[in-house]
Amino acid sequence: MNAPHDPSSVGAVIAQKARFDKPLRLKGGAELPAFEIAYETYGELNAARSNAVLVCHALNASHHVDGFYAEDQSNIGWWDNLVGPGKPLDTNRFFVVGSNYIGSCFGSTGPASPNPASGKPWGADFPVVTVEDWVEAQARLADHLGIERFAGVIGGSLGAMQALQWTLSYPERIRHSIVIAAAARLTPQNIAFNEVARQAIMTDPDFHGGHYYDKGVVPTRGLRIARMIGHITYLSGEAMAEKFGRLLRRGVPGFDFDVDFEIESYLRYQGDKFSTYFDANTYLRITKALDYFDPAADFGGSLSAALARAQAAFLVVSFKSDWRFPPPQSREIVRALLDNRRIVSYLEIDAPGGHDAFLLEDARYHNALRAYFGNIEL
């Protein structure tokens, strides 16, 4: 935890919102008449406006990347271990922007926001948004902040998909893209896990076809199952074995359906917690954005052809124990970039944390990011 006087913390931060009244045409054909983006910034934009780095978040995170809130000092940003004064992404040098994607339940316009057509929450009528749409919305935010070109864009998992898509949607606006624990497209197995999570939510009787906001209920049962499934895929089998083994909570088997193994207790806890604060309609849309992301699809399946328009330099990082987006999927991105003679650094880290390793501190990982950011000229 970072106390207010911790010199490696950016300290107290303030979440902001930017409103955009020009409609946003979405990839799926729908139009968002107006929208807000919740964001935070850390550090100072330099006079040349050349030191901005955009941080894109994954499923269960937000624009609150760094620091804490004065009114709730225990609410530390999700990537505080990486971003801050003197940290690998050094806020003494860079102007860091954390942006919440549209469709979220953490501040940006999403399914729980009022639908201007009715004044009631959008609910099921909120459109399906894509990674491309998120980048479009973020580009508006960049304009709003006066950032013509980012020194870098960085993200892990779904955030990495955004970091990659930025180099395709706006090649000239990104100098460096840092793509961590990523995939250029989901495998059918990935999609299958997402689909089970969606079905758990959608078949929860409290889902009401997505219009539950005015019913006084939320589909907590479905969200809970969705989160439990997700958690299994975020952790490596070896990390689970290391952390929980076959330890029994009551010391002996209960021969009943209460918690027996520690892993059960952990999953139930994670599921319960998540279901109290995450929005089911957002969950459905995020998993769809993951499923749909496939830049190669418009190029006959050729990722090399798809990435030809990228101009950025890249750092790609994968983790050996990540079985959700395993290293071969990162290597596929690296190969496609090399096919296009792009500047690429690739790092494959033998860390045990599974997919979640991108959020954890690891000296090799953080040193590599420190070195990479240190070499970016401003």
Place this chain on the structure above:
Amino acid sequence: MNAPHDPSSVGAVIAQKARFDKPLRLKGGAELPAFEIAYETYGELNAARSNAVLVCHALNASHHVDGFYAEDQSNIGWWDNLVGPGKPLDTNRFFVVGSNYIGSCFGSTGPASPNPASGKPWGADFPVVTVEDWVEAQARLADHLGIERFAGVIGGSLGAMQALQWTLSYPERIRHSIVIAAAARLTPQNIAFNEVARQAIMTDPDFHGGHYYDKGVVPTRGLRIARMIGHITYLSGEAMAEKFGRLLRRGVPGFDFDVDFEIESYLRYQGDKFSTYFDANTYLRITKALDYFDPAADFGGSLSAALARAQAAFLVVSFKSDWRFPPPQSREIVRALLDNRRIVSYLEIDAPGGHDAFLLEDARYHNALRAYFGNIEL
């Protein structure tokens, strides 16, 4: 499909039931006052009673191993490709017994059976049963059939756990144990998948704490999710990629929550189908039996010590693409048997079918089983 005149089919078979009125004391401490076992037999028991082979089934199967029913010829036994006249487990030579475990919903006494104490279905009051309990019940069946010693016991997955446990519970009654796609204990990741499935069932409002039989409902939503999760773990990622890829059912993304990818359609279909015929209370108990199985637990975690009392010869088979019970878990069994100087053959097959490969036809697999059974002296 086997037509009635197919010489490689055992033809029409009849399911039988044996009733046991002596109470069965279960590992968890409860007592089953009386019970029935559903079973089928194929081939003839020889005069020496030396040619019996017991087939143990896994989660979603039954005593209906082979042949078909005269009244429903499309209902082919689940291991008909392996068992039959001239097949690898040759019913011209062996007397094959398919036995349904207790707690099942397919004929043996289970949660839907009447509780003698109340005359109503057991429901939630049906005890948690274990692999050891199943073997005890099967031993009663063996006595009933006049089989003092089995030439072999064979099973895949949960069936393999029974095949292994038989050699520990009744070492002198098993000459050969064929242990396929097995694990000597579940990993925390395995347990985690089971736990999510259980939670999906138990939080279904139609579950009613397990007493749903007299409510006119069944927890189909939960069963459906449980089955979808299970299916993901039965198939290998590569088999899914091969079979479904990222094919879209409607050709283009729907930007909605109907079926987009073919894998979604497949999973929904499998989940729907399963939820119409499988009993939720049985599902809960089977996954518990899986979770609890751990013969090494009583020997300080040493599988070698646990298997010291086995006298059988073993054939252990694993499949490289099986990520539910991957080859290292089979090798652990092999090593423990070799530590005890048991006779062991081990076969690791590079088949793409994942965990389900044990049910599929593969020439290397079937030839190995054919050779193994062919070498068993009667």
